[in-house]
Amino acid sequence: MTDQNDTMEDLQVTYPGAGTFLLGATKGRVEHLNKLVAAKQKTATCLPWSEFENDQDALPQVGRCDIVANWDGTPAMVVRTVSVDKVKFRHVTPQMAMAEGEDKDIEAWRKRTAKAFGTKGVLDRDTMLVFETFELVEDLGLR
Template identity: 35%
Template sequence: MALTLDQLRSKYPDALAWSFGDSPELASQLSTLVIAGKKVATCGALLTWNAEASKPQPGGYSIILNGDNRPVCVIRTTGLFLTRFDRVTPEMAMLEGEGDLSLDHWKQEHQRFFQREGTFHPEMELVFETFQLAEVI
């Protein structure tokens, strides 16, 4: 039986709850990659990060929601660091676990995402987060 969001909040009292991406389809696709062990990192625009009230912290937990806004897994943040879009390495792109795992694919898809968000610039600052899968719901 799957745990509800309220039950997970009881189990992980300080956990954040959020979904990847900017659409239900992307949220489900990326959460599936996390559950499969292929996605162990994510990133976001520093401008967006600074505007958020709650932020992941190393050692902290996040309840990941799918495109239906249902909890599907819990991750634990293992690291946070700043980088720039134009300084993302092939190794960093691979950690995100998306597409063919190449830097070219990463740049293409993330540029599209950040353009939709209105934050894209080739030298934009990113918060890069690494994490480990703590629990599958």
């Protein structure tokens, strides 16, 4: 049986500098979003710029591979960052929003994003977002 630490060490050798992150804040959300990434339906994510303002080393880096974790912290997939854009909430295009793979249209994306990052479901139109586009490199569940 392989120890989780052995798996992580192997991933750090295979993908040097890879960070590990969760795509959601609850177990159900993480499971749902990980399925979308594995199916290549989710190829983007965003967070408010304020999440990175004081730790810009945490920003996604174009070309770097990172590990998407399961809720329990075990590695699920490896993704490579294709692009990183700092964009105002109001300037997110329908194509960008649909790349997140969660909504039927830009209006649904705006409502979900405002609920997630805003105050009482409202997000200022000028709120800066870090919008990351990525590609699936490896589904670790298939190893």
